[in-house]
Structure formats: C-alpha cells, structure tokens
Amino acid sequence: MTEFSEGESVTLDRLKEKMAEFARERNWDQFHSPRNLLLALVGEVGELSEIFQWKGEVPKGLPGWKEDEKLHLGEELSDVLLYLVRLSDICGVDLGKAALRKVELNAIKYPVSQKQNQTNSITDPNTTTTSHGNNNTEEFTG
Amino acid sequence: MTEFSEGESVTLDRLKEKMAEFARERNWDQFHSPRNLLLALVGEVGELSEIFQWKGEVPKGLPGWKEDEKLHLGEELSDVLLYLVRLSDICGVDLGKAALRKVELNAIKYPVSQKQNQTNSITDPNTTTTSHGNNNTEEFTG
C-alpha cells in the first residue's frame, strides 16, 4: 500500500485519496458523515491533549522525550490530520487551496510591522507580547 | 507571498515553511511553544464545531449551504490544519511521513475482510454497523 519514496513531500490530495480508498474498501463511507467525522476529530484532539496534559510547559523539540513517546505523538497528530482531510473531502472543501488562502488572509490581518521586521525588535519583548496578547482570541480566525 | 499555481497539489512541507516564515517575520516564535500551539488548535476546533452545532445531521457535500458559509468552513478547517502543521514542526515531527505511516498501521489494524470487499456486502449493513460500532472508541488510535 505504501509506494512512499523518501524525500518526496506528502500532498494533502494524496492523503485525501488514501482516506477515500481506505473507507471505500471497508464500506465505511456510510459512517463518514460530516458530523460523525467532526466528533471523531474532536476525539483525536483529546488523545493528542492527553500526551501533553501532565507535563507542564514543554520546550520546543521535546528534549528528553523517549523515542516511543515521540512516535506516539506522531500518531496522534496524524489521526487529527487524517480526519481533518477526510472531513474536508466529505464537505467538498479543497483543504490545500483553503489553507493557502487562509495564510494570505492572515498576512493581511497581521501585517509585518517595520519594527517587528528588524532583528533588534527582539530586544523589546514586552511590547511585542502586549500587542500579541491583545489580539490573542482572534489570531488566525476569520 | 503566494506564488500558488492552480492545479499544483499543496504539500505539508510547503505549509510548514509558510507558517515558519510567518512566525519569524512577526517575531512570534517566542509564543509558539508546543502547549501554546496545542491550545490554539483546540480553540480552532471549537470554532469549527460552532459551524455545525445547531444544524442537526448534515449530509455529505453540504447541500443548501450558502457560498459564504462554505468559505467560512474552509477557513476554520484551515486554521486547524495550520496550527497542526506548526505544532508538528515545533515538536520536530515530520507530519506527512507520520500520516502515511499511520495509514499503514490502520490498514493492518482494520484489514479489508473478504465480505467487505464484495460489493454486495452493502446489503447487510447491520453486520458492518455492529462490527464498526464495537471498535468505535479505538478507530485510528495507536
């Protein structure tokens, strides 16, 4: 089933097709309604959260995590992705196209300020923090 | 920022790079810790759920939805995807590779039965439903 060659980047369309084939082969199309898939997605987000729940703050790159913990994390991230891809497909949404469009909308909504663009803006984290903090419930939201 | 050509399929790596660039330009790397991004993801899943919350069952393809509702849905699906891609990157997980691996694991966990593979198996939905129902808390879970 794999035919995956290293170095080749995975496309959203390829995952979409794999999920469609997977469901068809098992006669699972009957279960894949939008709200069923959405609740399955929520279930997987719950499992993803469980990985992080008792850890306190976790640094980037997950230093100190065991190999099997990282593998488990990859599986839960994947579960969320696979249901998201399937949900989009069932809803008739081109997820890749929508995501590129959303990045553009975000770029308009959050323009790069001259100040932020300068490397030395990092020397004033409080200002950045504050302005980010004020927008925090809206970031990346349409 | 776009350079998006129609017909070209969007890769996860491309979205990863766009998100990294987006954060870097705005000095947002400081906010993009694993648990911050995870909670932002949960926030977006909440917004996605709000779209479906009062609708009762929704048929595939979303017949009867207005164009702006579909556009809004595409935005919320994208928000979930973008944070998922970013979270994976910050955790050092190759999301595309992990997702392909997970599809393979799922294929082993849920083998295509001879019965399911026959087109006429659809005539006995109860059997399929029951076997699916029994596995329902585990599907696609590592």
Add this chain to the structure above:
Amino acid sequence: MTEFSEGESVTLDRLKEKMAEFARERNWDQFHSPRNLLLALVGEVGELSEIFQWKGEVPKGLPGWKEDEKLHLGEELSDVLLYLVRLSDICGVDLGKAALRKVELNAIKYPVSQKQNQTNSITDPNTTTTSHGNNNTEEFTG
C-alpha cells in the same frame, strides 16, 4: 468516602471539596496547574465525543442505548465535570456563582420574545430556526 444520601442534590462546592481532598491525599496538587487541568479536560471531552462519533443523530433520552453504554456516558460526562470543577477551584473562580451570573447574562442577551412565548409560535419553526441560526456562533458566549 461516600456518605451520599439519596434524594439530596449535589452541590458544586461538595464536588470541589472532594476533588481537593482527592488530590491532596495523593500528592497530586503539584500536577494540578491551570493548563494541565485544562488539557486533561480537553482529553475528557474527546472521550465524551468518541461515545457519539459514529452514531449519526441521537434522539433525546437515548432510546435503544444499552445500560452499560449509558453508564459509560455518565462516567465521561462526570470526568468533564470533575476537571471543570477542579480547574475553576485552582483558578480561584466560584463556578456556581459564575454559572448563575452567566444564566442571567444569557437571559438579557436572548430575551424571550412575545412570539416565542406563545405556544403557537411552534407552528412557524422556520422563523425560529432562522433567527436562532443567525446567532449560532455567539450563543451563550460572553
């Protein structure tokens, strides 16, 4: 540990005290930071969603559910509640008082219209549906 007498209604304060005692006895206070508890709550909401994920629309009262399914549902609903109570306590929020206040705010935000208050308004579900639908992303939201 129980001393629960039938007929007596359970208060949020009682659950709060039970959770505090439970954590203290096990030296778990060290793990019960706000964001740890929030992620644990998200994990439980995921498990709650898994119960409903492949069922399609489910009627009120859950006709046809087996007794052990209902028991399991009660456990997942409880897990969400217990973490919510504990999270509120750790944040210094009086949940019961806040909830009563929120019901009042909702009553102001969604006044009972004369029309809605008449029993025969039910004969025009489309109107009701539409007005509800327009408010749907905001309901019960501060």
Add this chain to the structure above:
Amino acid sequence: MTEFSEGESVTLDRLKEKMAEFARERNWDQFHSPRNLLLALVGEVGELSEIFQWKGEVPKGLPGWKEDEKLHLGEELSDVLLYLVRLSDICGVDLGKAALRKVELNAIKYPVSQKQNQTNSITDPNTTTTSHGNNNTEEFTG
C-alpha cells in the same frame, strides 16, 4: 430570574432546571439534541482554551490577571458547565449522582498509598512524578 442568596451553595439540579426553563421559554428545545449540545460544548471548550493559549504556564490563583480577564474566564467556565448540565439532562443522566459515583471509582482505581499519605513523601517528587506519569493517559477514565 435569580433569587440567588449569597452563601447558599449551587446545586447541579438547580442549574439543570434553569437551563430547561431557559430553553422552553425560547422554544429552543427543538435545537437541544444530544449531538447539537455536544458540539456546542466543544465550541465553549475552544473559547476556554483561547483564554490560556498564548500565556505559557499559568500559576495557580492566576496572579497578575486583571479583574475583567478573571470575569471572562468565569463566563467561559460557566458556558462549558451549562452545556454539560443540559447535555446530561437531555441524555437522561443524573450528572450529580454520576459524578459522586465517578469520584468513588477513581478512589478505587488510584488508592492512596502509604507513602503518598505521609507528608514527607513530598520530599521525593521524582518517584511520585514517575508513577503519575506512567498512568497519565488513563487518569479519571472509565
């Protein structure tokens, strides 16, 4: 609508009745199916998460939070509670009774060890952390 007297502890039954009355007065019973309410709950958990998403680790008691931030937090915690209470009611689950039962089940599942019960066990946090860490995806789960 309130008749709330200070000092009196809020019961789950009282919130249940308030929610039932609220829905009845607005002819909203028609929208309050189990899965509609579940998705509304997920939406509110998303809003709760947004409050914490860019904050990094947050200490108990929320030192430094402004009064209006705490008020907003109380509202989002309440929204989750109110939908949880309503969902339980619509499913025919006695939430208070179920929650007390779950606390008892948890007490059996996680017995207080002699070691944990001694005050000086706190002097060996690593041991406690490890044993807790090993159980972390299961805590409070039926």
